[in-house]
Amino acid sequence: MDTITHTLFGLSLYGAVDKKDMDKNTKGAYLLTAVGASQIPDIDVISRLWDTEGLYQMWHRGITHSIFLTPVWALLFFLLSLFLFKVKDKKLFLLGWLAVFIHDTSDLFNAWGTGYLEPFSNIRITFGTIPIVDLVFWIIIGTAFIFSKRNKLKSPYYFKMAWAFLLLHVIVQSTQGFLIYKQYDQQYDQIALSAGFIPWNYSVIAKKEDKVTIFNDNLFSEKEIQYVLQSNESADLDKLFSQRKEAKTLYEWSPFVVLVDDDEKLGLYDPRFYRNGQSFLFEFIEKNTER
Known part of the structure; x- marks a missing residue:
């Protein structure tokens, strides 16, 4: 709290x-x-x-x-x-x-x-x-x-x-929250729950293979998909962990993460805190500044 x-x-x-x-x-x-x-x-x-x-x-x-x-x-x-x-x-x-x-x-x-x-x-x-x-x-x-x-x-x-x-x-x-969690339990590899500020509303963060889907759900209406995130599960994180120690800590601390490996960045973030196109728990290195 x-x-x-x-x-x-x-x-x-x-x-x-x-x-x-x-x-x-x-x-x-x-x-x-x-x-x-x-x-x-x-x-x-x-x-x-x-x-x-x-x-x-x-x-x-x-x-x-x-x-x-x-x-x-x-x-x-x-x-x-x-x-x-x-x-x-x-x-x-x-x-x-x-x-x-x-x-x-x-x-x-x-x-x-x-x-x-x-x-x-x-x-x-x-x-x-x-x-x-x-x-x-x-x-x-x-x-x-x-x-x-x-x-x-x-x-x-x-x-x-x-x-x-x-x-x-x-x-x-x-x-x-428990009842909502159980509705996803058999369909996904990993699940996390995050309560919304409006009572009885929850974000359900569900991962299956390399895709993370964030739902807005409650017991009284149909679930809605908020975001679909792609995780690059083949990303090699050794360089990230060596240059950004916080990234290794976040990787161990989070229930699961989304891996980013594109032309600009190598990083990972916690999807439970994903809002408006980004997560505030995001650790990365810029590829154009790698040594």
């Missing part, structure tokens, strides 16, 4: 806590833990500063998003609360653990994927049933915020209800 959504998740966790008997320091500790732990896995973005091998694509959402690291992050915020606010409350550890778990698990549902099982597996798990920016999440949380301002005594109740609706939204979206 995007940074705003993760922040809203943290604020919603904080909103669901009954704080009527808390002092200022305790409230500060809970706010820090709920919001901070909801953001901490994305600290991996700083790896760009020392990435000289083109590995950032693999590092981002890698080990910091591992389910096995969640209690470590929770312990960090428990200790920060003790150090900064002098608050020692085991519920802070549980809150931090829940916040990190929600961050890591929610990231599984969009097309980018997550190293959820690192360091035991470097497979990027991705369901593709929720868009990276999901306005439905924002609307649900925003509605809870409005109601909580009207009746502060019932604020925790409204945010708990918001969490119930958030979970329901994920279940409905993912169930529909």
